[in-house]
Amino acid sequence: MKLAIVQMDIGFGETEKNYQAVENYIEQAVKSDVDVIVFPEMWNTGYALNRLSELADDNGFKTKEILSRLAKKHNVNIVGGSVATKKEDRFYNTMYVANRTGNIIAEYDKAHLFKLMDEHLYMEQGKRDNVFELDGTTCGGVICYDLRFPEWIRAHTLAGAKVIFVPAEWPKKRIDHWQLLLQARAIENQCFVVAVNRVGADPNNEFNGHSMVVAPWGEVLINNQTDEGIYYLEVDLQEVEHVRKRIPVYQDRRTDLYN
Numbered sequence: 001m002k003l004a005i006v007q008m009d010i011g012f013g014e015t016e017k018n019y020q021a022v023e024n025y026i027e028q029a030v031k032s033d034v035d036v037i038v039f040p041e042m043w044n045t046g047y048a049l050n051r052l053s054e055l056a057d058d059n060g061f062k063t064k065e066i067l068s069r070l071a072k073k074h075n076v077n078i079v080g081g082s083v084a085t086k087k088e089d090r091f092y093n094t095m096y097v098a099n100r101t102g103n104i105i106a107e108y109d110k111a112h113l114f115k116l117m118d119e120h121l122y123m124e125q126g127k128r129d130n131v132f133e134l135d136g137t138t139c140g141g142v143i144c145y146d147l148r149f150p151e152w153i154r155a156h157t158l159a160g161a162k163v164i165f166v167p168a169e170w171p172k173k174r175i176d177h178w179q180l181l182l183q184a185r186a187i188e189n190q191c192f193v194v195a196v197n198r199v200g201a202d203p204n205n206e207f208n209g210h211s212m213v214v215a216p217w218g219e220v221l222i223n224n225q226t227d228e229g230i231y232y233l234e235v236d237l238q239e240v241e242h243v244r245k246r247i248p249v250y251q252d253r254r255t256d257l258y259n
């Protein structure tokens with residue numbers, strides 16, 4: 001799986017600029033041979049939460065149109081990070097995934113809202129998991145703070161996910177947690193973790209990237225990048241089976257003691 005990790009800056013409440021930036025990034029990424037392009041969290045609005053009624057994407061219409069059109073045009077999969085959406089007068093932090101044919105194959109509302117960034121005051125939490133297929137590989141997608149809930153990631157790998165995508169706006173001041181948690185989730189679940197964080201700043205936080213790809217044995221394949229840009233990496237999905245055979249964690253689970 002050839003990945004293009006888009007570690008972008010996000011204009012605070014500048015939706016037009018952000019949509020244009022995402023279109024440009026897709027056009028740039030497909031100049032290389034890529035299978036999946038991945039974006040960070042809340043890339044349409046940033047955390048301009050008190051302006052969601054004006055800024056959130058109505059039913060994700062605009063986001064879905066762009067992802068679908070460009071995925072089809074370039075025969076590429078796009079894990080669309082997440083965007084602020086409005087659905088039936090409520091706001092959500094929503095991930096959309098478009099496959100090569102331009103079909104929107106996943107729509108996921110962030111399950112765990114992050115109180116330290118006031119999300120719970122403005123948004124509704126999601127009620128469903130997020131498992132989808134990219135080129136025949138079962139994948140899962142969670143959003144930022146969801147990463148702190150090992151049982152939530154495990155629910156996705158128990159449902160078959162071999163790759164977990166984690167778009168984020170994870171502030172610099174807790175980047176040590178980000179790195180450790182991503183590595184732990186990959187090792188304990190014996191899966192690839194593909195995590196994309198933003199760069200730049202908003203009125204409340206500074207973001208320093210450190211987007212990461214971690215292999216099922218825990219090797220960190222990308223990290224320490226703090227500049228805005230696209231980072232390219234190919235991963236060998238067969239590593240998942242090799243690691244799961246070497247230490248059969250899934251067979252050794254004590255389902256008589258826990259689920």
Ligand SMILES: NC(=O)CCC(=O)C(=O)O
Nearest residue numbers: 114144145169170171174
């Ligand atoms: N946007 C988020 O969910 C941030 C999560 C975060 O920073 C954390 O420490 O957890």
